[in-house]
Amino acid sequence: MSKIKHHLNDALLMSYAAGSLPEAFGLVVATHISMCDDCRARLGAFEAVGGAMLDDVATSQDVDLKATLALIEKGPKAPIRVDVTKLGLFPSALQDYVGGDLDAVKWRAVGMGVRQAILPTSKDASVRLLHIPAGCAVPDHGHRGTELTLVLQGAFKDEFDRFGPGDLEIATEEDVHTPVAEEGVDCICLAATDAPLKFRGLVQRIAQPFLRI
Template sequence: MEQIKHHLTDSLLMGYASGNLPEAFSLVVATHISLCDECRARLASFDAVGGALIDEDDTVEMTENALNATLELIARASSAPKPSTPTKGAVLPSPLQGYVGGDLDSVRWRNLGGGVKHAVLKTSSQATVRLLQIPAGAAMPDHGHNGTELTLVLKGAFQDEDGRFGRGDIEIANEDLHHTPIAEEGDVCICLAATDAPLRFRRLIPRIAQPFIGI
């Protein structure tokens, strides 16, 4: 396990446990939890709240033949579902590999200028998520400060006003936060970034250009 210092918030964990996050955010949460046992345990405790609620006496009767119908369903099903393949040594944890179609070498990067690359991953439309690759020492491109923005480091590290973010660390930003993340020297920085403000994506500008434009 990595030494993770920046974790998920309770509202994101409860949103994920109750199934209320947009798919793009769920992907970031699932990826962080794949790397972080502390948040895995916190999530399990939020799941337990759901378990407690569902175990109360609120019931709706099943149809008369329901048990037999279910047993038939079981008999008809093929083999047992397999657990997701562990991704030891891989850069991308398994939930992310499901979207990329493999590890880092399967990512179809697109250039954004200044050595920065990105790859948008296909999810439902309420929020967007993509992989970002920033050269060592370069500034992160602005990916929208309307709404909530999640940035999870997968490789390398970046630094900003809130500290250092390495593999597994997640930065959670909203409208109020004005930060200038800069990739650490020495290694390219690869992040998974999601935002629920999709319109800003089209106007993606590397942060280097921003002093001339203003925020």
């Protein structure tokens, strides 16, 4: 996918490389990188910084080599597996959370034709799949923290730009927007937030606790 225009920023890549990103954000990052070689190479560079930090750390304590060799004799704890791209719309990182591809998603209606499926992660942030019918809008909202929205299928436009397959929108506290799915194909996104959204409409504000947005 060479047409990706909107990428991960340095802060997210460094945090993911360091291993301190909330799991929900990590899933969006891993999914984007599965679709984007540019960010994969940038991640490699940020991991190299981690390697340099490890090289540089002051050491005082030894580790037991004999015990480690005994551990090796026992064989790997879990089978060594490598995530290779599975066929389907979703990269395998995402398929692991869904329990399959698009046809395995358990959608729930959230109103105005939009459907969502919340994926299980640690509680410091949340991530969901969104299905926005072609031509429909997600209600306008602001953000209390950071919101990452990755397009998997179709495209949406908001006040800032157009986002197509593989594109990632990073929205922060200052941004208020109304994403609208383009005509044609329904839009499917993976969206993560580390704080609840701020809806402007009264109806959505009342519904919010029930929808867990």
